[in-house]
Amino acid sequence: QITLKESGPTLVKPTQTLTLTCTFSGFSLSTSGVGVGWIRQPPGKALEWLALIYWDDDKRYSPSLKSRLTITKDTSKNQVVLTMTNMDPVDTATYYCAHGVWGSYRFDYWGQGTLVTVSS
């Protein structure tokens, strides 16, 4: 059974750096074809893909946010970490991590999401 869960601060101040952790179980990020992605959703708005890391440590980022994002993995801990610098109120959103499938490029298991509010 695959599960994912996001953790991190619920409130960050403008200009601060956000660090979110995705802790997962039921799969290994060292298995060929596996990836973990991050997707966010501002309140009442659509989903937006942010980043994804593959089993081979290859990384992909949304071009519009690439300069602010870093994604890393700790295979031994079954964790993926996303950092986003220079947070702004427009970054207020629910942040999801999800299990990705290379080759099909789908997200088939999702965490419950964590709401991050950016406010002074």
Add this chain to the structure above:
Amino acid sequence: DIQMTQSPSSLSASVGDRVTITCQASQDISNYLNWYQQKPGKAPKLLIYDASNLETGVPSRFSGSGSGTDFTFTISSLQPEDIATYYCQQYDNLLDMYTFGQGTKLEIK
């Protein structure tokens, strides 16, 4: 970037109706198109992958079709539990990035 146009943005239908949602890509994306259902306060759920494959455990009233630039998602007979927002998601294999559509909010008439 490949642009995705999902329509309609909202839809009202009656129980038992056939419901259709479309996604159009600005460039050929082969069959790299997936469909998700999101209920309020919940994470999205994958329904259809690779344009037309039904995810395990998803009722057969859900289906998808299309390839290239034009894709369709269909609910053959709307049920009350299908009330949700539906998103398409594409993969751009040139830029190696993912894009979601703007969503279709489905309501019961």
